[in-house]
Amino acid sequence: MSKLRIAVQKSGRLNEDSMRLLKDIGISIDNGKDQLKASAKGFPVEVFYLRNGDIPQYLKDGVVDAAIIGENVLIEKGEGINIVEKLGFSSCRVCIAVPKANGYTSIKDLEGKRIATSYPNTVQIYLDKNGVNANLHIINGSVEIAPNIGLADAICDIVSSGSTLFKNNLKEVDTILKSEAVLAVSPKLNKERQAILETIQFRIQSVLKGRNSKYVLLNAPNDKIQDIISVLPGMKSPTVLPLAEEGWSSVHSVISKNEFWEVIDELKSKGAQGILVCPIEKMVL
Numbered sequence: 001m002s003k004l005r006i007a008v009q010k011s012g013r014l015n016e017d018s019m020r021l022l023k024d025i026g027i028s029i030d031n032g033k034d035q036l037k038a039s040a041k042g043f044p045v046e047v048f049y050l051r052n053g054d055i056p057q058y059l060k061d062g063v064v065d066a067a068i069i070g071e072n073v074l075i076e077k078g079e080g081i082n083i084v085e086k087l088g089f090s091s092c093r094v095c096i097a098v099p100k101a102n103g104y105t106s107i108k109d110l111e112g113k114r115i116a117t118s119y120p121n122t123v124q125i126y127l128d129k130n131g132v133n134a135n136l137h138i139i140n141g142s143v144e145i146a147p148n149i150g151l152a153d154a155i156c157d158i159v160s161s162g163s164t165l166f167k168n169n170l171k172e173v174d175t176i177l178k179s180e181a182v183l184a185v186s187p188k189l190n191k192e193r194q195a196i197l198e199t200i201q202f203r204i205q206s207v208l209k210g211r212n213s214k215y216v217l218l219n220a221p222n223d224k225i226q227d228i229i230s231v232l233p234g235m236k237s238p239t240v241l242p243l244a245e246e247g248w249s250s251v252h253s254v255i256s257k258n259e260f261w262e263v264i265d266e267l268k269s270k271g272a273q274g275i276l277v278c279p280i281e282k283m284v285l
Ligand SMILES: Nc1ncnc2c1ncn2[C@@H]1O[C@H](COP(=O)(O)OP(=O)(O)OP(=O)(O)O)[C@@H](O)[C@H]1O
Pocket: 009, 010, 011, 012, 013, 014, 050, 051, 052, 053, 054, 069, 070, 071, 072, 073, 090, 091, 092, 158, 159, 160, 161, 179, 180, 181
């Protein structure tokens, strides 16, 4: 039987969360990272440990069928590769930054200037769109140091917390794109492996829905129940069960992590007591 070949980053920012996601969807791997290729136990998948930056070419060539990769890398060099799931980790943005003292007003200020970057295609497309001519200086790491050593007037690199820019006396002036880890697929994927991929996608969706939701249990007097369930969507509708104590009920429901605190405040103000909040491992709708 054919196996789906999935690439993950060998080491770096994406590795740990990628391996955790694979584990959460039931793909466990015996051998360690020193192996560049490993088979999953009890599931038709082979995992390849590769450099994030090399993965787009492997996908294009069909050497691997799917990959967990930073969206920014696909935008830079992943033409023709489809993203099938956004995975909700390694969020960052690709930004233009200049020295703090620079009185930057718009991208036009970079006309004729030198920009250091590891993302030349992304920057060039952005400059072309804005009708700006600049000289790109391609470096693979520590891009933020370039203005300080006189190598460039501006940089274009990944920003997350902003602390690397801050430490290097730079300020973010333009965001070119936002990125997160994604599941990407080779244009050469065959039918048999497509079916394995669909099983994986279904499992990933169940895990991500679980991660984005909380299970809530609370107690309330029966005369407050209608008011309380009006703010609780649940998967279908909330579960209401009688408590041993006469006149009281327990309500169970699922809340989205994004609106969690607002809903909790509202539940309290409507008379909910003993509110318990539990993580959800997986959610199959
Ligand atoms: N500071 C950050 N915060 C959040 N996500 C980040 C950050 N830096 C990078 N990323 C994301 O993680 C991906 C991998 O970054 P990392 O620095 O680990 O590898 P790399 O050096 O770009 O790649 P390679 O595996 O080819 O050596 C990036 O492409 C980006 O999507």
